[in-house]
Amino acid sequence: MPDAKPKTLHLRLFTLVLVIGIIGGFVGGYAEQVLVNPQPTAVSTQPNTVSTTAADSKLTSLESLIKQITPSVVNITATTKSLSRFGQLQSVQAVGTGMIIATNGYILTNKHVISSGSDSISVQTSDNKQYPAQVIALSPNNDLAILKIDATNLVPVRLGNSSLVVLGQPVIAIGNTLGQFQNTVTQGIISGLDRSISTGDSIYDQETLTGLLQTDAAINPGNSGGPLVDQSSGTVIGINTATSQNAQSTGFVIPINQAKAFINQYVTAPSA
Secondary structure, X not given: OOOHHHHHHHHHHHHHHHHHHHHHHHHHHHHHHHHHOOOHHHHHHHHHHHXXXXXXXXXXXXXXXXXXXXXXXXXXXXEEEEEOOOOOEEEEEEEEEEEEOOOOOEEEEOHHHOOOOOOEEEEEOOOOOEEEEEEEEEEHHHOEEEEEEOOXXXXXXXXXXXXXXXXXXXXXXXXXXXXXXXXEEEEEEEEEEEEEEEEOOOOOOOEEEEEEEEEOOOOOOXXXXXXXXXXXXXXXXXXXXXXOOOOOOOEEEEEOHHHHHHHHHHOOOOOO
16 A cells, blocks of 8 residues: 555646657757758859859840841952963952941941952842942051941841950950851950961961950851951950960951941941
8 A cells, every 4th residue: 555656646646747858859849840941942042043043144145146246247259350271260268257337338347358359349248149249438547447238128237335345344246257158157255455467378468456355256268357246235345356366266346436437438327
């Protein structure tokens, strides 16, 4: 009989401890779940959603820019007749790129694309139409030329302000690469400012160009005269002109501000 009360007390204490343990384990497990992984869906998926949307927006913007610019870019072929080493008359073709600068057929390109002795110059627009072209003006000191074709309702480029260009600015170059691949687009940045280079095939026809922009966007033979476009504004900030034979991704571009006075002097846009 004396042992009855202690046994009952121990049993009650054991039962109470067991109940408290079960309740504490349930509460503790719930608290741990809430504290360790609060709102797991929002945390794990939200950054990916934002990143993907931004990437899609950037890609769409670039695609739209290219669609906007390419109708204003043309292929140029200049044909010159000359004598071969065997005294035979032959035709030599030079190929390049140009950009439409007025709806009534004015085109800006490099002077070196147009040989002074060219017998004929042909312009191919982005819709594959062919036009004979007339040389309106040449600027040897700036390696610029203006052509005119008999066409209307063309889509001109928008000229930007090259004095605002900064290092690292994203750009795209468009041109007739190798004279075979129309409207080839390459992407890069402005990698240098105020560069000076000497161009020409020999010491007798070398020219020094100054104040040029440098870019790592690929510029290949046939791209000369094509536009370098500011990716953020969609405006032309330069004319692709030369590339270094001794380095990779080193192209040189005439700032568009150097061409504006030349353009305004010779181009007569149709009245609105």
